[in-house]
Amino acid sequence: MAKITLENVTYIYDGNVKAVDSISVEFEDAELSAIVGPSGCGKTTTLKIISGLLKPTAGKIYFDDVDVTRLTPNERNVAMVFQFPVVYPTMTVFENLALPLEARKFAKDEIKKRVMEAAEFLSITDFLNFKGKNLPSDVKQKTSLGRAIIRESRVLILDEPLTYISHDARYELREKIARLKYERRQTILYVTHDQAEALTLGDKIGVMEKGKLLQYGEPKEVYDRPQNTFVAWFIGNPGMNLLECQYRGGLIEFEGFKLSVPEDFSKILGKKVTEDIFLGIRPEHVKISKSKLPESFKAKVEIVEDMGNLFIYLINYKGEEIRVKCDVPGIKTGDEVYVKFPKDKIRIFRKNGSALS
Numbered sequence: 001m002a003k004i005t006l007e008n009v010t011y012i013y014d015g016n017v018k019a020v021d022s023i024s025v026e027f028e029d030a031e032l033s034a035i036v037g038p039s040g041c042g043k044t045t046t047l048k049i050i051s052g053l054l055k056p057t058a059g060k061i062y063f064d065d066v067d068v069t070r071l072t073p074n075e076r077n078v079a080m081v082f083q084f085p086v087v088y089p090t091m092t093v094f095e096n097l098a099l100p101l102e103a104r105k106f107a108k109d110e111i112k113k114r115v116m117e118a119a120e121f122l123s124i125t126d127f128l129n130f131k132g133k134n135l136p137s138d139v140k141q142k143t144s145l146g147r148a149i150i151r152e153s154r155v156l157i158l159d160e161p162l163t164y165i166s167h168d169a170r171y172e173l174r175e176k177i178a179r180l181k182y183e184r185r186q187t188i189l190y191v192t193h194d195q196a197e198a199l200t201l202g203d204k205i206g207v208m209e210k211g212k213l214l215q216y217g218e219p220k221e222v223y224d225r226p227q228n229t230f231v232a233w234f235i236g237n238p239g240m241n242l243l244e245c246q247y248r249g250g251l252i253e254f255e256g257f258k259l260s261v262p263e264d265f266s267k268i269l270g271k272k273v274t275e276d277i278f279l280g281i282r283p284e285h286v287k288i289s290k291s292k293l294p295e296s297f298k299a300k301v302e303i304v305e306d307m308g309n310l311f312i313y314l315i316n317y318k319g320e321e322i323r324v325k326c327d328v329p330g331i332k333t334g335d336e337v338y339v340k341f342p343k344d345k346i347r348i349f350r351k352n353g354s355a356l357s
Contacts, residue, residue, distance in 0.1 A: 001029050001030055001154055001155075001185060001186065001187045002029060002063040002064050002154040002155055002187055003026065003027065003028055003029040003063070003064050003065075003187075004026070004027040004050060004061070004062070004063060004155065004187065004189070005025075005026045005027075005061070005062040005065070006023050006024055006025050006026075006046075006049075006050070006059065006060075006061055007024055007059055007060045007061075007062070008022050008023075008024055008058065008059040008060075009022070009023045009024070009046070009049060009056045009058070009059035009060070009061065010022050010023075010056060010057050010058040010059055011042075011045055011046075011049060011054060011056050011057050012057045018211050019042045019045040019211055020042045020045050020046050020049065020056070020211050021042070021210070021211035021212045022058075022059070022212075023046065023059075023212070023213045024059075025206065025213055025216050027187070027189060027204075028187075028203075028204075029064075029187055030181075030185040030186065030187055031181070031187065031188075031203040031204060032177070032178075032181045032188040032189075032190055032201055032202055032203050033188070033189050033190065033202060033203065033204050033205070033206065033216075034190045034191075034192060034197065034198035034199075034201055034202030034204070034205045034206070035047075035189065035190070035191045035192075035198075035205070035206045035207075035208060036191075036192055036193065036194075036195050036198045036205060036206070036207055036208070036234070036235075037193075037207055037208035037209055037234070038193070038209065038234075039193065041208040041209050041210060041211065042208055042210070042211040042212075043159075043191045043208055044159055044160075044191060046208070047080070047157050047159055047189060047191055049061065050078070050155070050157065050189065051073050051076070051078045051080050051155075051157050052068070052071055052072050052073040052075070052076050052078060053073060053080075055069070055070070056069065063076060063154060063155070076154070076155070077151075077153050077154045077155070078153055078154065078155045078156075078157060079147075079148035079149070079151050079153035079155070079156050079157065080148065080156075080157040080158075080159065081141075081144050081145050081148050081156075081157070081158050081159065081161050082144075082159050082160075082161070083159060083160035083161060083163040083164060084164065085137065085140035085141045085143065085144040085164075086144050087132040087135065087140045087143050087144055088132050089131065089132040089133035090131060090132070090133065091131065091132055092128065092129050092130060092131055092132070093119070093124060093127045093128045093129070093130055093132070093135070093139070093143050094115055094119075094128040094129065096132060096143050096146075096147055097115045097118055097119065097143065097146050097147055097150055098111050098115050099147060100147060100150060100151045101114060101115075101150060101151075114150055115128075115150065118146040118149060118150045119146065121146075121149075121176065121179075122142045122143075122145065122146050122176060123142070123172070124139055124142050124143065124146065127139050127143075137164060137165055137166075138165045138166055138169035138173075141161060141162075141164075141165050141169075141173065142173065142176075144161075145158075145161065145173070145176070145177075149180060149184075149186075154187065155187050155188075155189065156180070156186050156187065156188045156189070157188075157189045157191075158177070158188065158189070158190045158191065159191045160191055160192055160193065161173070161177075161190075162174065162192070162194075162197065163193075174197065174200065174201065177190070177201060178200075178201055181201075181203070190202065195234070195235055195236075195237070196237070198219070199219045199223070199235075202219055203218070204216060204217055204218055204219070205217070205218075205219050205222055205235075207222065207230070207231045207234060207235065209230050209234075214227065214228060214230060214231050215227045215228070215231050222235060223235055223236065225347070225355070226240065226280075226347065226355060227354070227355050228349065228353045228354050228355060229242055229278055229280070229349050229353040230353065232280050232347065232349070232355075236282060236283070238283050238312065238323045238325065240280045240281065240282050240283075240347070241279075241280065241281050241282070241283060241286070241322050241323055242278045242279075242280050242349070243278065243279045243280075243281075243320060243322070244276070244277075244278060244320075245276075245277050245278065245279045246274065246275070246276055246277070247261065247269055247273065247274065247275045247276075247277050247348075248274045249274075250266050252277070252279055252348075254279060254317075254320075255317060255318040255319075255320060256318070257297040257317075259295060259341060259343070260295075260343070261343075261348075262343045262344065262346060265346075265348050265356055268356055269348075269356070275350070275351075276351045277348055277349060277350060277351065277356075278348070278349040278350075278351070278353075279341070279346060279347075279348060280346070280347035280348070280349055281341050281345055281346055281347065282325075282345065283312065283323040283324050283325035284325040284326065285341075285342060285345035286322065286323075286324045286325075286326075286339060286340070286341060287326075287339070287340040287341075287342060288313065288315070288324050288326065288328060288331070288337045288338065288339055288340075289328070289337060289338050289340075290330075290331070290335070290337055290338070291338065292338055293338045293339075293340040294340070295340060295341075296338040296339055296340040297317060297338070297339055298336055298337070298338055298339075299315045299316060299317035299322065299336070299337060299339050300315065300316050300317075300334070300335070300336055300337075301313055301314070301315055301331055301332065301333055301334065301335045301336075301337060302314045302315065302316050302321075302333065303333065304331065304332060304333050309327070310325060310326060310327045311324075311325075311326060311327065311328065311329070311331070312324070312325050313325075313326075313331060313337075315337065315339060317339065322339065324339075
């Protein structure tokens with residue numbers, strides 16, 4: 001197991017394309033760190049640099065404070081699982097799992113013991129004698145994961161491992177990965193485009209965009225206190241409402257509606273300043289009612305999505321769209337409702353997108 005430190009890591013592809021831009025971060029030993037972001041943001045490139053498959057253009061990588069920047073993947077003792085399962089088609093599942101142990105000259109009895117343990121852990125004992133070419137995609141990915149964990153590597157890197165498997169198998173494998181973290185105290189780096197996976201699995205999550213690591217921290221911290229508008233919008237389903245407003249004299253003005261500012265924000269902004277800002281509020285924090293609410297405004301419901309246990313409402317206020325996620329029934333498209341932004345749930349961002357601390 002290992003603590004992983006990246007120090008000003010940059011990677012530039014041919015054509016001067018900066019895929020990774022000066023990332024500095026520390027991934028703690030025996031934690032699962034989930035990295036999310038849109039396609040092409042540099043997630044996979046970052047993992048390849050950590051694994052040793054790519055050498056950074058600049059910066060250094062440390063495992064337990066030892067510089068491993070120029071070491072190979074084998075020298076770093078890193079195992080990696082990709083979104084497309086890597087299984088040798090003419091070998092059985094047993095032979096696929098045994099391969100890394102045979103390469104390290106383990107005794108046959110020890111190989112059999114470890115293969116059986118991994119197969120039982122991943123629920124693939126019934127497939128041990130099947131050839132790789134005859135396996136369903138779910139079992140192929142389990143076999144690929146099994147070959148990675150059987151090595152007992154210092155770091156396990158998972159690059160979108162649940163993308164191409166069935167819905168049911170996705171939940172099962174997610175549970176297996178969570179067990180790896182707790183039972184084996186494995187250091188795991190997990191890349192996904194699925195923020196639900198990141199929030200569920202990660203001890204910490206990082207959000208990337210355009211090669212930069214915008215924020216890294218505990219899931220609740222990243223969700224509740226996003227450091228910029230991109231993180232606020234990207235994390236959450238739906239993402240945070242971001243409304244263009246103006247701050248003036250201790251009040252937020254939103255399309256004619258005025259809302260007093262929480263005291264901690266007014267201290268930062270000052271009483272006499274006039275500034276364009278974004279008001280951020282999560283859809284589940286917006287209050288709506290057919291009856292008048294204190295410090296509320298009236299708006300029209302445009303779309304109703306019934307999710308079974310809750311509703312998502314798209315509300316229009318003077319051309320501005322607001323998404324609401326709640327369990328309030330009986331509201332139909334075309335209804336007028338009162339909308340309230342609880343002050344303790346508001347986030348304020350400057351015009352450049354940075355959060356007000």
